[in-house]
Amino acid sequence: MRLTYPSSIKVIQVPCTGRVDIVHLLKAIEDGADGVYVAGCLEGECHFISGNLKAKKRVQYVKKVLEEVGMAPGRVEMFNLSAGEGNRFAEIANEMFNRIKELGPSPLRIKGAA
Amino acid sequence: MIVADRKPINEILDMVKRCNKILIVGCKGCVTVCNVGGSKEVGILASILKIARKKEGRPLEVDEKTIERQCDPEYVEQLKDLVGQYDAVISMACGVGPQFLSEAYPEQRFFPAVNTTFFGGALQHGIWAERCAGCGTCVIHYYDGLCPVARCSKSLLNGPCGGSANGKCEISKEVDCIWDMIVRKKMEQGRLDDLVEIKPAKDWRTARDGGPRKSIREELVQ
Amino acid sequence: MNDLKPGSNLEKILRAGHFAFTGECGPPKGANVDHLKEKISHLKGVVDAVNITDNQTAVVRMSSWAASAILVEEGVEPNFQMVCRDRNRLAIQSDVLGVYAMGIRNMLCLSGDHQSFGNHPQAKNVYDIDSMQLIALVRKMCDEGKFLNDEEIDVPPRLFIGAASNPFADPFEYRVYRLAAKIAAGADFIQTQCIYNMDKFREFMKKAVDMGLHEKCYILAGVTPMKSVGMAQYMAKSVPGMDVPESLITRLRGAGKGKVAEEGIKFAIEQIEEFKEMEGISGIHLMAIEWEHRVPEIAKRAGVLPRPTV
Numbered sequence: 204m205r206l207t208y209p210s211s212i213k214v215i216q217v218p219c220t221g222r223v224d225i226v227h228l229l230k231a232i233e234d235g236a237d238g239v240y241v242a243g244c245l246e247g248e249c250h251f252i253s254g255n256l257k258a259k260k261r262v263q264y265v266k267k268v269l270e271e272v273g274m275a276p277g278r279v280e281m282f283n284l285s286a287g288e289g290n291r292f293a294e295i296a297n298e299m300f301n302r303i304k305e306l307g308p309s310p311l312r313i314k315g316a317a
Numbered sequence: 318m319i320v321a322d323r324k325p326i327n328e329i330l331d332m333v334k335r336c337n338k339i340l341i342v343g344c345k346g347c348v349t350v351c352n353v354g355g356s357k358e359v360g361i362l363a364s365i366l367k368i369a370r371k372k373e374g375r376p377l378e379v380d381e382k383t384i385e386r387q388c389d390p391e392y393v394e395q396l397k398d399l400v401g402q403y404d405a406v407i408s409m410a411c412g413v414g415p416q417f418l419s420e421a422y423p424e425q426r427f428f429p430a431v432n433t434t435f436f437g438g439a440l441q442h443g444i445w446a447e448r449c450a451g452c453g454t455c456v457i458h459y460y461d462g463l464c465p466v467a468r469c470s471k472s473l474l475n476g477p478c479g480g481s482a483n484g485k486c487e488i489s490k491e492v493d494c495i496w497d498m499i500v501r502k503k504m505e506q507g508r509l510d511d512l513v514e515i516k517p518a519k520d521w522r523t524a525r526d527g528g529p530r531k532s533i534r535e536e537l538v539q
Numbered sequence: 540m541n542d543l544k545p546g547s548n549l550e551k552i553l554r555a556g557h558f559a560f561t562g563e564c565g566p567p568k569g570a571n572v573d574h575l576k577e578k579i580s581h582l583k584g585v586v587d588a589v590n591i592t593d594n595q596t597a598v599v600r601m602s603s604w605a606a607s608a609i610l611v612e613e614g615v616e617p618n619f620q621m622v623c624r625d626r627n628r629l630a631i632q633s634d635v636l637g638v639y640a641m642g643i644r645n646m647l648c649l650s651g652d653h654q655s656f657g658n659h660p661q662a663k664n665v666y667d668i669d670s671m672q673l674i675a676l677v678r679k680m681c682d683e684g685k686f687l688n689d690e691e692i693d694v695p696p697r698l699f700i701g702a703a704s705n706p707f708a709d710p711f712e713y714r715v716y717r718l719a720a721k722i723a724a725g726a727d728f729i730q731t732q733c734i735y736n737m738d739k740f741r742e743f744m745k746k747a748v749d750m751g752l753h754e755k756c757y758i759l760a761g762v763t764p765m766k767s768v769g770m771a772q773y774m775a776k777s778v779p780g781m782d783v784p785e786s787l788i789t790r791l792r793g794a795g796k797g798k799v800a801e802e803g804i805k806f807a808i809e810q811i812e813e814f815k816e817m818e819g820i821s822g823i824h825l826m827a828i829e830w831e832h833r834v835p836e837i838a839k840r841a842g843v844l845p846r847p848t849v
Contacts, residue, residue, distance in 0.1 A: 515723070
């Protein structure tokens with residue numbers, strides 16, 4: 204569709220967002236990602252039945268645990284869209300990009316940050 | 318299985334605040350089955366601790382190891398070349414684990430990452446409930462397979478009390494009244510007469526009240 | 540019912556066939572003896588015995604044995620309540636001997652509300668024995684003169700043993716069997732939980748009478764006058780094992796502002812009149828907690844004064 208989304212977003216493809224585990228999201232943050240989001244099928248339309256629901260719960264868990272250690276839970280997010288929604292994909296990318304811009308760089312990247 | 322819940326992250330961080338390099342040891346036994354201390358959870362805890370410490374500007378080096386069980390010396394022994402290399406070791410096993418580790422490696426400091434709670438089973442994936450109080454004198458057959466010692470808030474042997482309402486315990490609507498269940502089962506099975514005879518006062522000596530317990534099987538001791 | 544008589548006033552009145560009338564008083568949340576004596580002064584001569592609660596709803600108050608002993612000093616007969624929540628069998632037997640030595644002659648054996656209700660929810664749960672076993676234990680101490688471990692007691696106690704019955708808790712069908720069990724365990728008298736659902740209570744009493752329980756034990760019906768619509772709603776919603784019919788709440792509301800307490804008393808008196816005639820009921824247990832000063836008036840209007848002396 205040749206729509207643009209910010210180049211600072213790295214896309215990692217998985218067969219189903221159910222494959223994304225808690226530790227993957229944490230490792231992304233740990234390794235310095237300013238934000239990480241999971242884009243899965245619309246609820247009720249998961250190709251693998253309920254993978255996206257599992258992902259949703261895992262994202263919620265990671266948000267909670269990040270908050271416990273003083274990290275903004277907004278750095279991690281779950282979005283749902285259908286495979287054909289190119290516009291929505293770009294929309295989500297921009298939304299997350301703007302949110303992270305507002306939150307600023309991850310405190311893990313700032314040397315000596317409290 | 319023995320069920321436990323992970324301690325709050327900040328409590329664990331506080332335990333290792335003076336450490337720079339730690340090991341987290343998981344257990345493939347009960348805590349894996351209740352998803353709180355197996356290799357997956359070890360990985361999650363390791364990552365969270367590293368994130369928190371990195372944020373503080375005081376990075377923490379965390380290694381991970383999960384052994385078969387932490388309640389048997391043969392498995393605990395497998396850690397002997399490892400434990401000395403760290404400032405402290407976190408155990409994600411039930412309360413038995415860190416104690417066995419501490420005994421085997423007295424020079425090292427072991428911290429419990431979980432709060433061990435009860436003996437129970439899964440009601441469904443993700444929800445576990447208490448079933449056994451470890452009283453040492455099992456009498457569930459008197460109650461058709463329902464244990465009032467563990468599951469009645471007052472451990473009544475001759476219940477229910479006057480607070481049982483709509484099948485729930487007086488302490489909370491989340492708690493089923495086990496005596497309601499026992500009586501209904503007896504009524505359904507036509508065995509209400511079983512409850513006529515008053516069960517006498519329990520001998521708590523076989524429970525923890527009698528002191529820390531041991532179980533010895535002579536035919537197995539070498 | 541056994542032949543060995545403790546000789547308490549309540550016992551004598553019941554055995555003589557009179558309709559008994561007992562009251563209740565919670566000890567102070569401190570060592571405020573004056574306040575206790577003031578509350579008791581309203582009940583003296585108006586009731587046959589006064590129940591003294593034991594850390595009611597798991598809130599710490601002066602111990603029931605101490606408050607009961609003060610009542611004895613004041614010339615009012617206590618009905619000493621003991622719950623199983625806070626003490627083990629050693630303390631229980633010890634207290635039974637203690638209260639008897641202090642002149643207390645009636646004892647009510649209860650399980651006790653769970654400590655999570657009260658002001659020290661962090662406390663360790665005792666419940667070494669349950670209320671059924673407690674009744675049996677006190678019976679054993681009195682009748683056999685033996686401790687739970689069968690050792691001889693050096694001057695055994697003699698107590699008129701009571702138990703509580705809640706006809707409205709679940710499972711409803713089982714409640715009369717539980718009452719039977721408490722009587723079989725050795726209860727001399729029963730005080731029920733406060734009654735509001737008269738239909739259900741009549742049903743319960745019919746079963747109890749059919750089983751002949753009223754011949755083995757004196758049953759006193761519990762009455763608590765409603766002071767306000769709020770009280771009725773609270774009891775309906777938040778007190779486990781309490782059955783407050785919607786019709787009563789409606790009736791109270793209909794009485795109009797400022798007149799609800801009077802309506803509550805009217806209802807209580809209607810109940811008392813019915814209980815006087817109800818088969819199997821040997822008396823009333825009036826629980827007008829923190830309303831002790833209204834008891835003489837209620838007693839007069841209910842026609843239970845003067846109290847008989849035996």
